[in-house]
Amino acid sequence: xxxxxxxxxxxxxVSGEAAAxxxxxxxxxxxxxxRPLWYLLLPLLAVxxxxxxxxxxxxxxxxxxxxxxxxxxxxxxxxxxGRYIYVQELPPRFNRDMIPxxxxxxIWTDLCQFSINGGLGPFLSNSAAVFSGAGWHVTDQFSLEVxxxxxxxxxxxxxxxxSLASAVYVPFYAGIDFTRxxxxxxxxxxxxxxxxxxxxxxxxxxxxxxxxxxxxFFICLLAKMYMGMSEPNDVSVPYPTYFHPSEDGEVxxxxxxxxxxARPWLFSFAGAPRPNMADSIRGELMEQCRGSRRCKLLDCxxxxxxxxxxxxxMALFGSSVFCLQPKGDSYTRRSAFDAMVxxxxxxxxxxxxxxxxxxxxxxxxxxxxxxxVAEEEVKKGAVRVEEVLMRLGEEEVRGMRExxxxxxxxxxxxxxxxxxxxxxxxxxxxxxxxxIKRVQRRKRELxxx
Ligand SMILES: *[C@@H]1O[C@H](CO)[C@@H](O)[C@H](O)[C@H]1NC(C)=O
Ligand SMILES: *[C@@H]1O[C@H](CO)[C@@H](O)[C@H](O)[C@H]1NC(C)=O
Ligand SMILES: *[C@@H]1O[C@H](CO)[C@@H](O)[C@H](O)[C@H]1NC(C)=O
Numbered sequence: 001x002x003x004x005x006x007x008x009x010x011x012x013x014v015s016g017e018a019a020a021x022x023x024x025x026x027x028x029x030x031x032x033x034x035r036p037l038w039y040l041l042l043p044l045l046a047v048x049x050x051x052x053x054x055x056x057x058x059x060x061x062x063x064x065x066x067x068x069x070x071x072x073x074x075x076x077x078x079x080x081x082g083r084y085i086y087v088q089e090l091p092p093r094f095n096r097d098m099i100p101x102x103x104x105x106x107i108w109t110d111l112c113q114f115s116i117n118g119g120l121g122p123f124l125s126n127s128a129a130v131f132s133g134a135g136w137h138v139t140d141q142f143s144l145e146v147x148x149x150x151x152x153x154x155x156x157x158x159x160x161x162x163s164l165a166s167a168v169y170v171p172f173y174a175g176i177d178f179t180r181x182x183x184x185x186x187x188x189x190x191x192x193x194x195x196x197x198x199x200x201x202x203x204x205x206x207x208x209x210x211x212x213x214x215x216x217f218f219i220c221l222l223a224k225m226y227m228g229m230s231e232p233n234d235v236s237v238p239y240p241t242y243f244h245p246s247e248d249g250e251v252x253x254x255x256x257x258x259x260x261x262a263r264p265w266l267f268s269f270a271g272a273p274r275p276n277m278a279d280s281i282r283g284e285l286m287e288q289c290r291g292s293r294r295c296k297l298l299d300c301x302x303x304x305x306x307x308x309x310x311x312x313x314m315a316l317f318g319s320s321v322f323c324l325q326p327k328g329d330s331y332t333r334r335s336a337f338d339a340m341v342x343x344x345x346x347x348x349x350x351x352x353x354x355x356x357x358x359x360x361x362x363x364x365x366x367x368x369x370x371x372x373v374a375e376e377e378v379k380k381g382a383v384r385v386e387e388v389l390m391r392l393g394e395e396e397v398r399g400m401r402e403x404x405x406x407x408x409x410x411x412x413x414x415x416x417x418x419x420x421x422x423x424x425x426x427x428x429x430x431x432x433x434x435x436i437k438r439v440q441r442r443k444r445e446l447x448x449x
Contacts, residue, residue: 080157083436086165087152088207088216094198095149095173098180118416119146120244130315132254135245135415138310141221141334144240145173148219150416151428162207166436168216172198175221214446215439235434236357238411238427239334241341242310246415248424255405258343261318266294267347267389268320270313270335271328272301281326281349281378285385289324292386296320317342321397322371322389325353332357337411340369345400347385349375360434361410361427369403 116122120137149171159165181191202208245251269289274280289295298316300307317323323339324347331352339346355366377383409424
């Protein structure tokens with residue numbers, strides 16, 4: 001009975017996401033003649049989903065104190081105490097097999113980059129000297145599930161004993177799975193089949209039984225608007241950017257360069273208008289940008305892929321003080337992360353774009369690193385962004401940029417194949433730390449009740 005409950009809840013967790021995405025995906029099916037661009041158009045949001053199910057059942061009370069037992073050498077013990085992760089190895093149909101699949105489907109060409117360099121994609125050539133020496137790749141936003149998995153394989157505190165683990169990672173490529181079905185135009189039965197298969201497989205495992213899945217988590221690129229408070233088990237994590245450093249020194253070198261970079265443009269925008277979305281302010285912002293000699297526009301109208309040139313995008317952000325981040329198809333934008341990595345202070349128009357989403361990775365006080373201009377005001381024509389930005393004092397602006405530059409390590413995913421970062425925590429480290437904290441809290445709550 002208990003297991004049936006767990007399965008139903010888990011089913012909802014997996015296929016519910018898919019259902020949420022279906023409406024959007026259906027809207028884009030009209031664009032079938034432009035198939036290869038679909039995935040650029042899907043509104044995406046990377047989240048960590050914790051399978052901390054809410055129904056009540058008594059877990060087999062695994063306890064944090066167990067962690068001090070049976071570990072070989074004392075130094076990793078201290079270092080890893082309370083940080084052990086158990087990776088639930090899955091049959092390859094739930095992850096690896098989804099990637100070789102792409103080689104014989106031409107529409108997947110772009111996504112075949114997943115299999116290169118642990119998901120980072122090919123190295124970026126640095127012909128325009130926009131990037132620093134090492135650590136730059138042509139990274140697709142879809143590859144986060146693969147990058148996270150590769151990173152986890154080299155996590156220093158893995159354990160093969162699930163009873164010692166603080167959390168259980170499930171390397172399911174949920175977003176890739178969903179997308180390949182959307183692409184093929186599959187019906188719901190087919191679309192959800194792998195996810196439901198996973199639920200059956202996972203819930204029959206002893207690792208699941210220990211806590212009814214409450215300590216399990218996976219990463220997933222969703223087609224969803226945003227994670228509100230109503231979804232306590234999903235937390236947004238940063239999109240991958242092009243920067244994947246291997247060492248602290250690489251990050252510090254880049255931070256210093258962005259601190260000192262000449263920024264001739266007060267503000268800039270890279271994106272396309274959304275003429276079909278009546279409430280979009282992008283058209284208005286692009287007009288404002290065209291009308292200002294302090295603004296630089298990278299107009300992606302007609303072909304969004306023009307804006308997927310890492311050189312162009314990063315050179316633009318690296319030479320701008322502020323980067324406009326109006327919502328596109330979804331509230332969040334990968335571009336916001338590319339901008340911050342380039343030391344550009346983001347200008348948001350809705351709190352959903354960042355403040356309400358990235359609670360683990362961005363400072364709680366949004367004013368410290370960004371500017372918020374109310375979307376409504378722009379829509380009414382009551383505000384010119386340039387005037388808002390010109391009113392800010394030099395010190396204030398420098399403070400925001402300094403904060404953005406300080407945040408860079410936590411906004412990038414380090415190189416999973418060669419990670420020698422010691423002092424700095426990257427986006428992966430921060431996410432894992434917070435997952436573990438949550439699971440610990442949940443365990444304490446369960447023990448009390
Ligand atoms: C496509 O790839 C799969 C797995 O790699 C393989 O089994 C299959 O034969 C390939 N199909 C074609 C048409 O090449
Ligand atoms: C969904 O598609 C599969 C394969 O094309 C087919 O066998 C099945 O009958 C379809 N199911 C529904 C409910 O349409
Ligand atoms: C948020 O940060 C701004 C700028 O640093 C500061 O002026 C303000 O007092 C802070 N607000 C809170 C609630 O801490």
